[in-house]
Amino acid sequence: MKRLEPLLPFVGVVGLVAVWYFAVWKQIVDPVLLPSPTTTFWALWKGMNGELGFDFIKTVYRTTMSIVIAAAIAIPLGIVLGSSERLYRSLEFVIDFFRSTPASAMFPLFLVLFGVGDETKISVAAFGAMLVILFNVAYGVMNARKTRLLAAKVMGASRLRVLSDVMLLESLPQTFVGLRNGVSLALVIVVVAEMFIGSQDGLGHSVFEAQQMFEMPRMYAAIFAAGALGYGLNLLFLLIERRFVHWSGK
């Protein structure tokens, strides 16, 4: 029994596919709306070697760009804000307000600012992700264990040293929480932007176009590709975290 445990995660997958086959076989759902798993995975395989693969790479590019920009701004800014609680408290409302504003509501504004190109999609996604990361980094720095800061101080660390040797590392686990949430949000925003803002490519465009043309296998394929991308990005950040923030949660 113990040896079979690594296979547990596949139970759900097999179950889902089985239910799907059953639904198609019994024609519980209109076959036009729900193609068989075989047809869908064939469309996914074919698509990823062709147009869908191109769209996939486009979405990866936009999401990556936005998260890189967001992190490059939010991490240093979060450290600065977090290291002075007064400064953070004075900006807290603004950050919380825009963090709570649906980023999709900002599309029109960014369209006016950047036009209909990639810049708009990337910058809206970066904007949304940035606030999530900023908030987490600042809190990570602010919640640095007091004893640890005192310990560094007692050992003769200067203020700058305390910041770089202790606060920065103390905030890393929380920073990764921010990065993981940020990348998920960035992907959502990018995919939505690809659907509606005069887009020519990307997974969002692919889903939307397939739906418009009623090519259901292609649409499901694009949805699965987007799902795999989201899951993969999260996993990637988890692996990076486990590698570099080995003390997280310990």
Add this chain to the structure above:
Amino acid sequence: MSLAQPALKIEPAGVMPPVTEAVFKRPHVTIRGLSKRFNKTVIYDKFDLDIPRGKLISVFGPNGCGKSTLINMIAGLIPPDEGQILFDGMLLDEIKFGYVFQNYREALFPWLRAFDNIAYPLKMMGIGKAERQARVERLVERLGVKIDLNRYPYVMSGGQQQLVSIMRALVVEPEILFLDEPFSALDYEMTLFMREQLQRIFVETGTTTVLVSHDLEEAVYLADRVLLLSRHPALVADFVTYDAPRPRTDATLSDADFVQIKAHCLEVFQREVRKG
């Protein structure tokens, strides 16, 4: 360190120049007119104390009387409102000292291996990597520590982590060592083991040590002098001398001398508790 250590490590064979004798006898730390209040509560009001050199001082007193506040002020973690604390006539930032926190889990750096945790204060002193390595290794050998220091603190037991904390405090060869209830987060078995470790370290280094304890048995067992504080504003209720030879063992705990001193301390403590 330059004064305290040779004086204690090398037993002068008979003849001792009178000057050295005077230095040896002079108190290590002099506290004068120390005052501290938190909000409206006066914790210390014009408090005076001399801490003798090369002795292990236990600080004991009623809850909230300011035991930890005292060593935190001496070690510069909390600024006093008034008063002066001098170490051989020098200020805190002119001397080397070590501080061991109660909460070892939060005091160590989990991103550094135990070895690098111990070496960290040397790094802060601007000492090069090779020299740091050598100094930590020397300390490990001197204390006879047998734990694997290449591990991260979070995989170690509580006692091992606190031992790493103590080594981190000792690696700079401090003139004075402060410990704030260092064993109170450990289980009883580990506490007994760590008491022995601390006693060995003290016998080995002879560093002036100030230990805050909430366990009277431990306070007396480890101490040369037991500082009994009154309720706040804290005064010296008694400064008891206990000079049983070291190393002390479990047998010490049932010595007439030990029992009597412990009983005396308890009496003073009870008197102070009832006052409040």
